Amino acid sequence: MNQTEPKKIVVLGGLSAMAVASARRLAAHGASFVLVGRKEEPLTREAQDLKARGAPVAEIQVLDLTDVSACDAALDTARETLGGLDAVLVFYGVLGDQQEAETSPEHAAMIIDINYSSAVHWILAAARALETHAGQGGVLLTASSVAGDRGRRSNFVYGSAKAGVSVLMQGLAHKWAAMDNAPSAVNLKLGFVDTPMTDGVAKGGPLWAKPDAIGALVEKAVLRPGGPVVYGPWFWRWIMLAIRATPAAIFNKVNL
Amino acid sequence: MDSPFRLESGRKSWGRVVDAKHWVARPGSMDDASQTPASAAAGDMSVLPFGLGRSYGDSNLNPGGALIETRRMDRFIRFDREAGLLHAEAGVSLDEILRVVVPHGFFLPTTPGSRIVTLGGAIANDVHGKNHHRAGSFGSHVRRFRLARSDGSITEVTPHETPELFEATIGGLGLTGLILDAEVALVRIPSAYIDQTIEPLAHMDAFFDIAELRAEHSEHTVAWIDCTATGPRLGQGVFSSGDWSQTGAHEAHSAGAGPTFPVDAPGFALNPVTLKLFNTAYRRRQAMKARVSRVHYGSFFHPLDSINDWNRLYGAKGFYQYQSVIGVAAAREATRAMLERISASGEGSFLAVLKTFGDRPSPGVLSFPEPGATLALDFANRGDKTLRLLADLDAIVREAGGRLYPAKDGRMSADMFQVGYPNWERVEQLRDPAFSSAFWRRVTA
Numbered sequence: 079m080n081q082t083e084p085k086k087i088v089v090l091g092g093l094s095a096m097a098v099a100s101a102r103r104l105a106a107h108g109a110s111f112v113l114v115g116r117k118e119e120p121l122t123r124e125a126q127d128l129k130a131r132g133a134p135v136a137e138i139q140v141l142d143l144t145d146v147s148a149c150d151a152a153l154d155t156a157r158e159t160l161g162g163l164d165a166v167l168v169f170y171g172v173l174g175d176q177q178e179a180e181t182s183p184e185h186a187a188m189i190i191d192i193n194y195s196s197a198v199h200w201i202l203a204a205a206r207a208l209e210t211h212a213g214q215g216g217v218l219l220t221a222s223s224v225a226g227d228r229g230r231r232s233n234f235v236y237g238s239a240k241a242g243v244s245v246l247m248q249g250l251a252h253k254w255a256a257m258d259n260a261p262s263a264v265n266l267k268l269g270f271v272d273t274p275m276t277d278g279v280a281k282g283g284p285l286w287a288k289p290d291a292i293g294a295l296v297e298k299a300v301l302r303p304g305g306p307v308v309y310g311p312w313f314w315r316w317i318m319l320a321i322r323a324t325p326a327a328i329f330n331k332v333n334l
Numbered sequence: 335m336d337s338p339f340r341l342e343s344g345r346k347s348w349g350r351v352v353d354a355k356h357w358v359a360r361p362g363s364m365d366d367a368s369q370t371p372a373s374a375a376a377g378d379m380s381v382l383p384f385g386l387g388r389s390y391g392d393s394n395l396n397p398g399g400a401l402i403e404t405r406r407m408d409r410f411i412r413f414d415r416e417a418g419l420l421h422a423e424a425g426v427s428l429d430e431i432l433r434v435v436v437p438h439g440f441f442l443p444t445t446p447g448s449r450i451v452t453l454g455g456a457i458a459n460d461v462h463g464k465n466h467h468r469a470g471s472f473g474s475h476v477r478r479f480r481l482a483r484s485d486g487s488i489t490e491v492t493p494h495e496t497p498e499l500f501e502a503t504i505g506g507l508g509l510t511g512l513i514l515d516a517e518v519a520l521v522r523i524p525s526a527y528i529d530q531t532i533e534p535l536a537h538m539d540a541f542f543d544i545a546e547l548r549a550e551h552s553e554h555t556v557a558w559i560d561c562t563a564t565g566p567r568l569g570q571g572v573f574s575s576g577d578w579s580q581t582g583a584h585e586a587h588s589a590g591a592g593p594t595f596p597v598d599a600p601g602f603a604l605n606p607v608t609l610k611l612f613n614t615a616y617r618r619r620q621a622m623k624a625r626v627s628r629v630h631y632g633s634f635f636h637p638l639d640s641i642n643d644w645n646r647l648y649g650a651k652g653f654y655q656y657q658s659v660i661g662v663a664a665a666r667e668a669t670r671a672m673l674e675r676i677s678a679s680g681e682g683s684f685l686a687v688l689k690t691f692g693d694r695p696s697p698g699v700l701s702f703p704e705p706g707a708t709l710a711l712d713f714a715n716r717g718d719k720t721l722r723l724l725a726d727l728d729a730i731v732r733e734a735g736g737r738l739y740p741a742k743d744g745r746m747s748a749d750m751f752q753v754g755y756p757n758w759e760r761v762e763q764l765r766d767p768a769f770s771s772a773f774w775r776r777v778t779a
Contacts, residue, residue, distance in 0.1 A: 120363050123409050130410035131434050132423075270493070274362055274406070279341070 084108035086160035095273035110135035149279025166204035193239035206302035216261030221334035226231030251306035350652030354397035365393035385452030391744025392772035422556030424454030460505030464554035467692030473504035479516035484768035505698030538569025660736035664708035668734035751777035
């Protein structure tokens with residue numbers, strides 16, 4: 079479709095600070111939204127906000143995203159609400175606690191289920207919907223993490239889930255590259271972002287980005303999709319290149 | 335319940351003189367925000383709302399106590415494009431409001447010299463702009479707001495139904511409770527551009543000779559004064575007046591950030607020689623510009639917003655801003671006396687701003703604007719030397735029956751404040767008992 083036409087967008091995890099920042103930017107271009115998440119009242123407030131900022135449609139769907147029995151049905155409903163479908167943004171996730179994950183199987187399972195297992199179902203359902211209804215110009219965007227690029231002691235359970243998402247999206251991009259009239263798969267690999275999710279972590283310094291900086295990357299990826307992997311912010315591409323290239327004999331002596 | 339407050343060090347106001355530890359909460363939802371004052375009270379902490387930190391002194395700091403950062407309360411609630419009404423949460427910035435409303439042909443009724451301030455902050459400091467003589471202060475356009483108090487209550491406040499609390503909160507420095515959201519009336523604009531006229535001022539009297547006349551004909555007026563000039567040139571500068579242009583698109587300012595001032599300037603960078611050079615160069619550059627030009631509102635109203643962290647220009651020790659207002663009758667002589675004292679000191683600002691206020695009454699008990707002339711200057715913090723200069727200026731302001739702007743202040747005495755704001759106890763009576771600030775503790779001592 080013509081990329082100047084307003085986009086019709088489903089956001090999974092509509093309360094994520096980065097999802098909110100992205101949607102606000104896209105609303106200014108006249109995009110329409112269905113925000114999906116668990117909490118009705120705050121989702122309603124975000125939808126109100128998007129309407130005030132220029133979204134012709136901003137509705138919510140209240141459901142638990144770890145319930146994967148109804149992915150296709152939920153996306154169908156959203157598409158009917160929007161009168162079409164151009165993009166699905168997968169933003170829900172949980173950071174979890176590494177130490178707790180190493181001692182509590184329930185906690186580890188929760189991190190894997192939210193960040194990876196359920197995400198697989200949503201991503202595949204969104205891929206089917208976009209192949210059928212959007213075609214070229216459609217965008218499936220996921221918020222993954224640089225933590226998935228190399229395992230390190232401070233967050234490798236979370237990192238492994240994000241690595242799974244990254245490989246899934248890599249494969250999808252590979253598949254779509256060989257298809258005619260295929261949508262774009264864009265995997266955001268995010269570094270440190272100052273959001274409520276990271277409030278327990280000491281912040282500050284040049285590596286910390288604001289959600290709006292990520293929103294700008296999403297805005298661009300949805301309106302003019304480029305490559306299948308976007309580091310956010312950009313410098314993480316080079317940091318992670320160096321980190322991945324570091325021999326284990328050296329890497330394993332560094333406390334990261 | 336877990337406390338929403340976390341200990342943070344290194345919190346500074348815009349002037350960067352004070353560096354203090356606070357217990358900081360950053361509520362995102364209205365529900366969380368409305369309970370935060372009660373949580374502070376339950377933890378026996380005094381608490382103060384904190385927006386984008388553009389207050390210069392200590393009116394937005396509460397060292398050792400708690401701050402409620404409002405920036406995550408940043409949702410628009412309703413933008414009524416027919417009636418021109420905007421309802422938003424208190425942490426939305428004026429920058430964001432303008433980006434949303436300008437494309438629809440609306441503007442804020444008045445805007446301060448920076449749009450990087452929150453809606454709640456604009457109300458709590460009853461900010462003013464270049465059109466004060468027409469529009470009055472920001473608070474004149476606030477229709478209603480909700481206040482969350484430390485007893486857990488939420489109060490709807492309007493000028494007619496709850497006038498006492500309304501008047502105590504407009505300009506009330508965040509002390510009457512946490513403003514959750516507010517509704518303001520917008521104005522329609524014919525374009526996003528200003529037809530600006532710039533004229534040179536040979537000396538201070540030239541300002542007072544034309545200011546009233548220009549204000550009669552133009553919506554926006556302000557003057558920049560070269561505070562290093564002396565003798566017959568005392569108060570030389572440029573006068574700028576402007577009105578919304580009838581031609582041009584409704585394009586908002588660009589969202590992208592400009593350059594950032596990267597480091598603290600070294601202390602010696604700002605000295606009488608560089609000040610003189612800068613002021614002379616600036617005045618010549620302005621005077622050489624076309625007498626009449628059409629400029630975007632961003633560069634007309636918010637010139638410094640295009641440089642992030644410009645406050646670092648004054649070095650690691652920070653700076654004081656000094657903004658006074660003197661009543662009409664005494665304004666000319668008191669302004670002369672202040673400029674003489676400043677130019678003799680060799681201290682002073684890159685830019686000194688001089689403007690006349692109109693007679694539209696400000697709604698707040700502690701609102702700063704009153705009819706007369708207001709002078710605003712920055713002074714690099716050089717310790718006692720600077721404080722002595724400011725004390726001398728205090729004496730001039732006091733003698734002339736004037737007062738200082740709390741949002742800019744980090745050092746005025748209790749006496750100076752109470753003489754300038756004789757009704758301050760009306761705010762003290764309605765202050766939420768859990769709310770306080772470094773400023774308030776000082777000026778009510």
